[in-house]
Amino acid sequence: MSEYDEIPSVFTESRSASFRALLVDVAESGSPQNRRFRLVQRAWTVVPAAIVVVGLSAGAFFATQDVTDQNSVACFARAEMDWRGVFPGTIATSLKGTTDGSDGGTVPIADAVALCSDLWAQHALDASSPNGTPPGPGYNDRTFSHAVPSPLTVCVMKNGTAAVIPGGSDVCGQLGLASRIG
């Protein structure tokens, strides 16, 4: 006999009887408690699975987004971005209206890829440079003869502006950005 046998092992009789009845009911096939317990058991399996599915669906929903701010475009020199949202490249701000009859206000940038392609062609972007722009004054090549990376993909920054990034369709996801709808 061990010393622990000296500990009084008095399982409260009334509780013991109740627990026993509960266990018999739970284990008895087809009893109300048995059916309920099985349902709960299934819920423990199904609910986490449903949460995962909803989570993935939500992820897919947020993975595509519309460009809501067309007054600027982020032109990336490389597919990189740090946690603060800093990236190598430049932000092209909206063009001022210069055509006749214009009030001089902003003109939305409708074609983000065309805009960034122009910057690449002018050597305003440089993939080999740490900050993504060539040393010295930019826009220095008015011949538009510099190479433009292909493909360029439009993603959407968290603030709703377009980001044009060298790389294929998976580049947005790699940087944690949404793809543009459409």
Added chain:
Amino acid sequence: MITFDAGASDAHLWSQVRAGNGQSFGLLFDRHRDRVFRYSLRLVRSHVEAEDVTAMVFLEAWRRQTRVRLVNDSVIPWLLVTAQNMARNRLRAALRYQRLINKVPRPEPTPDHSDVVLERLAAASSHRTVTDAFRGLNSRDQEILSLCVLEELSAPVVGELLGIAPGAVRVRLMRAKRRLGETLDVDSSKLPSGEML
């Protein structure tokens, strides 16, 4: 035809439980209730909690019936190890089973069992010291000491249950005894050895 033979082996009763026979589960509860309860009582602070843990152990056995492992045709080793885990993860277990457990009313407030234990041990302070020292051990040491020394299960049985070799059980037991001995400041070779050594 299903019979309710109180003398049937655990293995026989368990196969009937798995076939959906509640009365067989009741017989298993009758057979092992006190041992699981006493074991749980060492791990928790109150009598009522130990009763709850005991009930949860049986509910867990039913829920995980495909994983219950009978050792030498007995379900008790699995129940004891599960009691250890239940006591350790009481919060999680309670989340799963509290609704069912709450169906059984708690008894009127009574003195905590530790008071009773302490009263009984007051005459022999060394016993209290051992109890305190045991509770001060980590859960792995408590587990191996409980199973091998207090429950007197053999090394092969404990090894099969914990998924480790009997030799590893002996090593873990030796270390646990050494740590208990250090706490008590006694030679660990003088501690109870259990059936296995």
